[in-house]
Amino acid sequence: MSAEVKTAAGPRAAGGGTAPDGFGAWSSRAVLRNGPLGGLIALVVVMAVLSRDFLNGQNLLNVGVQASVTAILAFGVTFVIVSAGIDLSVGSVAALSATVVAWAATDQGLPVWLAVPLGLAVGALAGLLSGALVAYGRLPAFIATLAMLSVGRGLALVISGGSPIPFPGAVNGLGDTLGDWLPVPVLVMIAMGLIAALILARTYSGRAMFAIGGNEEAARLSGIDVKRRKLVIYALSGLFAAVAGIVLAARLTSAQPQAASGYELDAIAAVVIGGASLSGGSGKASGTLIGALILAVLRNGLNLLSVSAFWQQVATGLVIALAVLLDTLRRRSAR
Amino acid sequence: MTGANDDVPDGRELLRVEGVTKAFPGVRALDGVDLSLRAGEVHVLLGENGAGKSTLIKMLSGAHRPDAGRILVRGGPDGAPDGLREVQIRSAQDAERLGIATIYQEFNLVPGLTVAENIFLGRQPRTALGLIDRKAMRARAADLLRRVRLDVSPNTPVAELGIARLQMVEIAKALSLDARVLIMDEPTAVLTSEEVETLFGIVRELREAGVGIIFITHHLDEIGALGDRVTVLRDGRSVDQVPASTGEEELIRLMVGRDIAEQYPRRRPDEPGAPLLRVRGLTRHGAKGTGGAPARPVFEGIDFDIRAGEVVGLAGLVGAGRTEVARAVFGVDRYDAGTVEVAGERLARGDVRAAMRAGLGLVPEDRKGQGLVLDASLQDNLTLARLDRDTRGGLVDRRGQRREAADVAGRLKVRMSGLGQHARTLSGGNQQKIVIGKWLLAKTRLLILDEPTRGIDVGAKVEIYQLVNELTAAGCGVLMISSDLPEVLGMSDRVLVMAQGRLTGELPAGQATQDAVMELALQSPHAAPDGTHTDESAMEGSDVR
Numbered sequence: 065m066s067a068e069v070k071t072a073a074g075p076r077a078a079g080g081g082t083a084p085d086g087f088g089a090w091s092s093r094a095v096l097r098n099g100p101l102g103g104l105i106a107l108v109v110v111m112a113v114l115s116r117d118f119l120n121g122q123n124l125l126n127v128g129v130q131a132s133v134t135a136i137l138a139f140g141v142t143f144v145i146v147s148a149g150i151d152l153s154v155g156s157v158a159a160l161s162a163t164v165v166a167w168a169a170t171d172q173g174l175p176v177w178l179a180v181p182l183g184l185a186v187g188a189l190a191g192l193l194s195g196a197l198v199a200y201g202r203l204p205a206f207i208a209t210l211a212m213l214s215v216g217r218g219l220a221l222v223i224s225g226g227s228p229i230p231f232p233g234a235v236n237g238l239g240d241t242l243g244d245w246l247p248v249p250v251l252v253m254i255a256m257g258l259i260a261a262l263i264l265a266r267t268y269s270g271r272a273m274f275a276i277g278g279n280e281e282a283a284r285l286s287g288i289d290v291k292r293r294k295l296v297i298y299a300l301s302g303l304f305a306a307v308a309g310i311v312l313a314a315r316l317t318s319a320q321p322q323a324a325s326g327y328e329l330d331a332i333a334a335v336v337i338g339g340a341s342l343s344g345g346s347g348k349a350s351g352t353l354i355g356a357l358i359l360a361v362l363r364n365g366l367n368l369l370s371v372s373a374f375w376q377q378v379a380t381g382l383v384i385a386l387a388v389l390l391d392t393l394r395r396r397s398a399r
Numbered sequence: 400m401t402g403a404n405d406d407v408p409d410g411r412e413l414l415r416v417e418g419v420t421k422a423f424p425g426v427r428a429l430d431g432v433d434l435s436l437r438a439g440e441v442h443v444l445l446g447e448n449g450a451g452k453s454t455l456i457k458m459l460s461g462a463h464r465p466d467a468g469r470i471l472v473r474g475g476p477d478g479a480p481d482g483l484r485e486v487q488i489r490s491a492q493d494a495e496r497l498g499i500a501t502i503y504q505e506f507n508l509v510p511g512l513t514v515a516e517n518i519f520l521g522r523q524p525r526t527a528l529g530l531i532d533r534k535a536m537r538a539r540a541a542d543l544l545r546r547v548r549l550d551v552s553p554n555t556p557v558a559e560l561g562i563a564r565l566q567m568v569e570i571a572k573a574l575s576l577d578a579r580v581l582i583m584d585e586p587t588a589v590l591t592s593e594e595v596e597t598l599f600g601i602v603r604e605l606r607e608a609g610v611g612i613i614f615i616t617h618h619l620d621e622i623g624a625l626g627d628r629v630t631v632l633r634d635g636r637s638v639d640q641v642p643a644s645t646g647e648e649e650l651i652r653l654m655v656g657r658d659i660a661e662q663y664p665r666r667r668p669d670e671p672g673a674p675l676l677r678v679r680g681l682t683r684h685g686a687k688g689t690g691g692a693p694a695r696p697v698f699e700g701i702d703f704d705i706r707a708g709e710v711v712g713l714a715g716l717v718g719a720g721r722t723e724v725a726r727a728v729f730g731v732d733r734y735d736a737g738t739v740e741v742a743g744e745r746l747a748r749g750d751v752r753a754a755m756r757a758g759l760g761l762v763p764e765d766r767k768g769q770g771l772v773l774d775a776s777l778q779d780n781l782t783l784a785r786l787d788r789d790t791r792g793g794l795v796d797r798r799g800q801r802r803e804a805a806d807v808a809g810r811l812k813v814r815m816s817g818l819g820q821h822a823r824t825l826s827g828g829n830q831q832k833i834v835i836g837k838w839l840l841a842k843t844r845l846l847i848l849d850e851p852t853r854g855i856d857v858g859a860k861v862e863i864y865q866l867v868n869e870l871t872a873a874g875c876g877v878l879m880i881s882s883d884l885p886e887v888l889g890m891s892d893r894v895l896v897m898a899q900g901r902l903t904g905e906l907p908a909g910q911a912t913q914d915a916v917m918e919l920a921l922q923s924p925h926a927a928p929d930g931t932h933t934d935e936s937a938m939e940g941s942d943v944r
Contacts, residue, residue, distance in 0.1 A: 268793075274775055274779065278773065279771065282771055284731070286784040287752050288786065
């Protein structure tokens with residue numbers, strides 16, 4: 065983020081000729097001190113300075129909508145990463161769940177109140193299977209969820225026959241905008257974020273996630289049933305992925321078997337930018353939300369600046385690397 | 400046998416350690432240690448666990464650097480003329496350049512690579528083109544394997560070898576370095592008696608060739624058989640240097656001899672309480688030995704009882720199987736035969752949660768690796784074992800947890816900045832209080848302490864002993880595994896002794912002396928590979944029942 069800050073502050077300082085290190089130094093210090101939130105604020109400030117269109121209500125809500133699917137996926141992945149695992153399957157599971165909802169409601173004529181829980185159950189089940197492979201099959205999480213990534217995508221294609229299925233109208237409301245200004249995906253994101261925060265901070269499974277991720281052996285020797293907890297953790301990740309998939313399909317008004325492809329990497333990036341450690345034991349729902357917002361602000365801002373999609377990818381990669389680098393530095397200086 | 404080396408003409412000093420000191424947070428591991436090693440000498444380093452042997456050899460092999468003191472080595476990296484010169488050993492590579500090779504207890508071999516590849520890892524012979532010369536590597540490896548009398552092909556993957564053969568591969572690797580100083584950390588701990596003889600043969604050959612060997616062992620009989628001189632370490636100090644012909648009793652006295660008056664504030668119960676724990680015939684088979692040798696059981700036929708209000712010490716050497724028994728009782732590891740009963744109820748095998756429900760708790764040997772979540776708060780660590788209990792209606796009562804944690808941290812006088820502090824930042828003694836506090840909060844009735852005071856300074860040790868007193872006064876039973884003999888003697892009401900997976904004896908507090916315990920702990924090294932009991936163990940075993 066500080067590179068963004070510097071490249072942004074660079075031309076400004078050169079143009080204005082005042083306080084060459086004032087703003088840059090202040091913002092990088094703010095980033096170092098406040099971590100992800102400081103980074104988000106710095107990024108928003110930079111974008112607001114560079115683009116007049118960035119800082120208006122409508123655009124900010126757009127950012128929220130753009131962040132919502134990634135954020136919901138990332139909340140689920142937070143559980144896994146806090147417990148020192150990884151889940152690569154969430155993009156596929158999201159597509160599979162949405163496809164199941166559309167198939168059940170549109171193709172099979174099931175009522176929506178049955179189709180949606182079915183889709184959620186499929187997501188949770190997919191996660192449960194990954195969890196079983198990790199906990200009981202002793203597969204590395206990377207491999208187990210890589211397998212689920214392929215299986216989930218494949219099943220979505222099988223069920224849909226490879227083409228999009230119209231999403232049931234009643235569920236499409238999840239992609240709507242209330243009162244012409246409040247997008248429902250943002251509400252869902254906030255709700256799922258609160259649920260994730262509650263799970264992490266206040267439930268048995270949540271506290272067990274931190275213990276398992278921090279020191280699995282100590283957790284086991286303290287009576288935590290590590291294997292069963294892992295089932296729950298991956299099932300939660302699958303469940304959150306299903307919610308994300310349904311929100312995405314509602315926005316597009318159709319369930320596309322190829323949807324959310326590659327989103328797992330955005331989700332992991334959001335968690336890590338949000339301050340969680342891939343080695344486990346730390347992570348927060350609020351951090352993950354900020355991570356998802358940073359990614360969305362970056363994309364939105366670069367779009368407004370008419371930066372090509374190719375360069376956007378380069379910028380996103382740099383931001384991920386920098387965010388984690390800064391966080392590492394911050395932790396090291398705090399220790 | 401004696402092989403006193405003073406009259407060997409080539410007995411020049413190869414290595415000298417002068418006043419080396421090393422402190423780790425909370426503990427002074429080495430305090431002004433001196434050591435001198437001559438060419439063509441087997442110099443035994445003797446001391447209890449925690450006396451500083453490992454720290455000393457890690458210093459010589461570049462893993463630790465001394466805080467104070469000097470290390471001198473003959474010659475030097477740039478082939479300086481004869482004579483000792485001070486060196487800085489900053490890395491394993493530095494040690495290698497100085498001709499110092501170390502064989503650790505934990506092997507440094509890559510399982511997926513072949514024997515030859517492991518021996519020459521990072522130093523593979525190259526062809527003119529810069530590629531690895533596999534032919535030369537195999538030939539040289541075969542040569543080295545012959546020297547250590549290891550009958551395996553250089554192409555065998557290391558993963559296929561048993562533990563004794565791994566040891567031999569490590570020795571071959573050390574030989575390939577042409578080391579002038581060879582450090583061996585308990586090389587015989589995992590070997591059968593025949594393999595030990597082979598090893599001794601190799602060590603004697605190396606000695607003839609003028610190599611200086613630092614040899615760490617807990618088996619006193621090996622000292623007379625192989626050693627030339629002995630340096631005894633105690634509490635991080637080099638207390639004495641004696642010839643290897645010194646009697647075992649004198650060696651033991653040097654190893655453990657220290658004044659222990661009020662260091663152990665044990666208040667023994669007037670009369671035995673109700674039976675709490677009953678272990679019968681606990682047995683776990685070992686992994687298959689090498690060359691079709693029968694597998695030595697990890698532990699076998701373990702019988703003992705613990706009553707309420709009692710501290711039972713479990714003494715023995717490292718590797719005797721004490722930790723393994725504790726883990727089996729607590730349900731961490733499975734066992735193959737036998738029963739564990741708590742207050743008359745039989746415990747399921749391999750079920751930690753069942754053991755906890757029955758009131759058991761385990762303070763593991765490896766505090767940081769198994770006892771604590773280092774980067775979690777003290778509150779989270781203290782309440783970890785009662786997370787179930789604190790969960791109501793699906794939510795964890797964090798406020799209640801905070802109250803409980805604050806309460807127990809106050810009772811244990813944990814020196815901390817607050818409950819939110821991470822466990823990593825506490826001193827060793829305070830970390831151990833957190834682990835014990837976790838079990839206090841879990842309402843443990845029978846606490847297993849595995850090396851509870853290892854690496855903890857004296858003051859905190861006494862606090863932990865007082866805690867043990869409080870626990871037993873409140874009717875808890877305590878099983879205390881410790882390699883610190885004075886601690887076992889000072890704190891236990893009864894002492895069980897294990898050697899090589901078996902209970903070799905039980906001594907009541909009054910009869911337990913350091914010599915008596917040591918004798919039982921050193922009983923029958925390398926003997927009875929078929930698992931038969933010795934007379935003593937049968938006799939003492941019946942005593943236990």
